[in-house]
Amino acid sequence: MTAADRPRTSAAPALRLSLIYGASLSVAIAVVGSVVGALVAELPGLLSGLIGAGMGFVFLAVTAGSILLADRVTKGDLLSPAYFGIVLGAWLLKFALFLALVFTLRDATFVEPTVLFVTLVIAVLGGLVVDLIAVSRARIPYVSDARPIAPQ
Amino acid sequence: MDANTVLAELEGNIATVGYGLAAIGPAIGVGIVVGKTIESVARQPELQGRLTVLMYIGIAFTEALAFIGIATYFIFV
Numbered sequence: 001m002t003a004a005d006r007p008r009t010s011a012a013p014a015l016r017l018s019l020i021y022g023a024s025l026s027v028a029i030a031v032v033g034s035v036v037g038a039l040v041a042e043l044p045g046l047l048s049g050l051i052g053a054g055m056g057f058v059f060l061a062v063t064a065g066s067i068l069l070a071d072r073v074t075k076g077d078l079l080s081p082a083y084f085g086i087v088l089g090a091w092l093l094k095f096a097l098f099l100a101l102v103f104t105l106r107d108a109t110f111v112e113p114t115v116l117f118v119t120l121v122i123a124v125l126g127g128l129v130v131d132l133i134a135v136s137r138a139r140i141p142y143v144s145d146a147r148p149i150a151p152q
Numbered sequence: 153m154d155a156n157t158v159l160a161e162l163e164g165n166i167a168t169v170g171y172g173l174a175a176i177g178p179a180i181g182v183g184i185v186v187g188k189t190i191e192s193v194a195r196q197p198e199l200q201g202r203l204t205v206l207m208y209i210g211i212a213f214t215e216a217l218a219f220i221g222i223a224t225y226f227i228f229v
Binding site: 009010011014015018056059060063064067071076078079084087088091095098099102103105106113114116117120121124125127128131132135138140141142 | 171189193199205211216219220
């Protein structure tokens with residue numbers, strides 16, 4: 001079976017679109033956040049704006065990325081245990097990483113905690129809005145992924 | 153026993169309890185979202201594409217709450 005005729009869920013284009021929109025938004029937030037951060041707290045503010053926008057994007061993108069990966073690995077079979085192993089495993093890993101990053105960055109001297117928090121919250125909320133726009137724009141057929149039962 | 157007797161003493165940061173609380177809700181939420189998606193796909197496999205996207209949006213909204221909850225560590229304490 002080649003890559004072209006491998007069964008894939010019809011959700012993949014919507015997820016890819018939300019990743020692209022999310023990346024574009026996080027670039028915009030990184031620019032605005034770092035400029036505002038630099039005005040408020042000079043170099044630490046600038047770095048915090050960049051880190052906050054990056055963290056916001058990575059942690060929301062892991063969800064879409066894990067669903068796409070699970071889809072690829074299980075060949076579109078959502079009821080396969082590997083599918084939810086990948087999606088929920090990535091979710092768990094992401095939270096452990098996020099906690100470790102938060103505890104590390106809190107005491108770092110090159111970070112302005114308030115700027116980082118505000119940028120992170122804006123990136124996460126903006127990411128949700130962008131996800132909704134991407135999903136509502138994507139054309140997902142009502143009936144999809146129906147496969148004929150293979151003859152015995 | 154006089155009014156100033158200390159029966160129990162706790163040390164550490166109370167914000168730690170907050171991180172734990174921030175994890176409970178989203179964990180239950182994501183469990184429900186994923187569980188309901190499995191149920192729905194088992195009932196109607198042809199709707200898998202739409203249900204996957206809805207699951208994605210559900211997970212994104214639920215985990216956003218946890219991110220903001222845990223990130224409050226930057227401003228509190």
